[in-house]
Amino acid sequence: MKTILKTLTLALSIVSLSACNAKSKHSVQDLAVTTTVLNTSLKAITPEIKVALLLDTSNSMDGLIDQAKAQLWKIVNELSYAKCDTQHPNLRIALYEYGNDNLNAEEGYLRQVLPFSNDLDEISKSLFSLTTNGGNEYCGKVINSALNQLEWGNEAKDLKLIFIAGNEPYSQGQVSYKEASKLAHEKDVTVNTIFCGDYDLGVSTQWKDGADLTHGNYIAINHNQATVHVASPYDDKILELNEQLNTTYVAFGRRGKAKIEMQAEQDSNARSYNKANAVSRTVSKSSRLYTNSSWDLVDATEEANFSYDDIKDSELPKELKGKSKSEIKIYVEDKAKQRKKIQEQIAILNLNRRKYIAKQNKAANNDLESAMINALKSQAEQKNYKWE
Structure with missing residues (x-):
């Protein structure tokens, strides 16, 4: 019992560190033991x-x-x-x-x-x-x-x-x-x-x-x-990829149709300010922060509790109605591959875009x-x- 309490106390002390890379006073051996305990009994919490x-x-x-x-x-x-x-x-x-x-x-x-x-x-x-x-x-x-x-x-x-x-x-x-x-x-x-x-x-x-x-x-x-929106030579291609990115979303459920319409509406709102602002939104949409698991099947499949068995035929888009679970899975996996490829292209273009803007926009x-x-x-x- 004492050993369990000691290990738990040490584990909790490490979990409670306030900084991402904070130094601990415990020994390397203690940390190794505690890490094993944490890995098996506690799920890492994303900050x-x-x-x-x-x-x-x-x-x-x-x-x-x-x-x-x-x-x-x-x-x-x-x-x-x-x-x-x-x-x-x-x-x-x-x-x-x-x-x-x-x-x-x-x-x-x-x-x-x-x-x-x-x-x-x-x-x-x-x-x-x-x-x-x-x-x-x-x-x-x-x-x-x-x-x-x-x-x-x-x-x-x-x-x-x-x-x-x-x-x-x-x-x-x-x-x-x-x-x-x-x-x-x-x-x-x-x-x-x-x-x-x-x-x-x-x-x-x-x-x-x-x-x-x-x-x-x-x-x-x-x-x-x-x-001030700085235009770059990469903007047109990124916006072209945005159109392709939008085709990879597979709306499902009662919110699907409304949410995909909202996505298009916010694309339009971004464009209403400037082309470069629409580009910035596209970059956001291709990042890890843009997730839509509540209405997009591609994102939903990344959730731990997702199951194709939970989806009713009435909740599917018309192109998937009447399809078998295996057919739906193949369709969604293909869309996921397409999205990943498009996101990788946007990431490369954005890296070059950031470098270009940094050179052009030196004023505070x-x-x-x-x-x-x-x-x-x-x-x-x-x-x-x-x-x-």
Whole structure:
């Protein structure tokens, strides 16, 4: 019994290490024994990057919302290159809006638009649903709501971040931002503040203090700055591959038809800003972060609990209705092979595209994307996350 307890204690101490590559005081021999125990009795938990985006949607924030819509895919792509030890972390994004007269006054003029989600199409759709209108902007209230309503979890390796953007005094409202900051500490959540306007004005209106209290980044941005999309010689081919990529999705279930239509709608939304933005979305769609196992048979087959026996004929697309299980399996496997080949082609083209853009775009940007990526990387490095 004592041996079991000793081994379990050692195992739990290693599981609870806060950094991806943290050093342990235990001996190599102890670690070897514990690793064996963990491998046989505990399933490795994939770390997660959890980002709650709190956006001011009052009248003056049209530029901020436009930047969020136009830069989503660049941010997602940057996060897809992150690595925690030997693992690639999953990404979950939540979205709140606040400071809008159309929102419920009793709730503090705020709304949870989307809880934590890894559905990138749903996240894009939620962003494009936002509209602006005048209102009261209560930063403490919306931060407090995000901390209490979202499932942050207790995994030490997870990177848990709030990004709040706005341009009114940070101290407004009945919920103190200082109390909200204490709650953030308790949940191991870092609050990054993005002031839309002059840097010194943001300091004097407590936006910097709000970040400092949780060891976050304070950034002042020009929220009316137009997003710069750098075109590359690889864009047309990547967009051509996007069309091919879309043909590899096999929609099933009651949500299948609606979800594949949403996929096309978000392709169109990305193109509405710029060709290069559509390219960034295509790169995101070809990455490990774009998964659709709830409605796509190719992704669904990667799930541990998947079985072809669970699928009813009525849930299948017309090209598979009446087919045997073996015929369906062959069809889906062929689509999976096609997808993998297309994704590999996009990855190669994107590598060349990134190098090209890096040479062309040397000027520092003062926008939402740059603020978020810089903060994400600096805080991720504190937990030994690396970028490939």
